Amino acid sequence: MDAHENTPRMQVLSVSDTVRRRRWTDDEKVRIVEESHGDGVTLAEVARRHDISRSQLYDWRYRHKNGLFGAGPQFLRVLQIEDGSVPDDVSAPPAPVLTIDLGPRCRLTIPSGFDMEAAARLLNGLMVRS
Known part of the structure; x- marks a missing residue:
């Protein structure tokens, strides 16, 4: 009898570490984005410090640059x-x-x-x- 015949054919993996979804206020996002623009600070360091991904921080920087935080986009009367x-x-x-x-x-x-x-x-x- 071979050893592989005694091993179970299906294994069940359990996930016990669930990640909580955090909510950031616009003010917190702006503060973190402004911190990422500081002198001598890398984007990866700021993301690691606040326990967010770099891609999330890039997205926040894009939104901040285009005025998408807070009151939303501004319009001018022409x-x-x-x-x-x-x-x-x-x-x-x-x-x-x-x-x-x-x-x-x-x-x-x-x-x-x-x-x-x-x-x-x-x-x-x-x-x-x-």
Whole structure:
């Protein structure tokens, strides 16, 4: 009789170490992302310190860069003006702002806290249409 005939044909593996799913607030995610941009700190070190994967941290950095944490994406109001004057129903934006004149009939005002990469994409879209 061979030894392999006495071994069970099927084995049952049990998993006893279950991983809990953690929930991070947007403020915690932003704090960790900002920590990952520090001088002399590698992304892998920050991920290890907070017990998250590097891919998770890359995702959070992408979301933070594109303004997807917190209030969500921001939108600007774009008005077409006829004679270069601002209509009466438009309130003055809070200072400081960046104002871009795109010709005699179009002016773009960008608040200081707005994502400049998103503003560049908006400007590129406006330039293609005109």
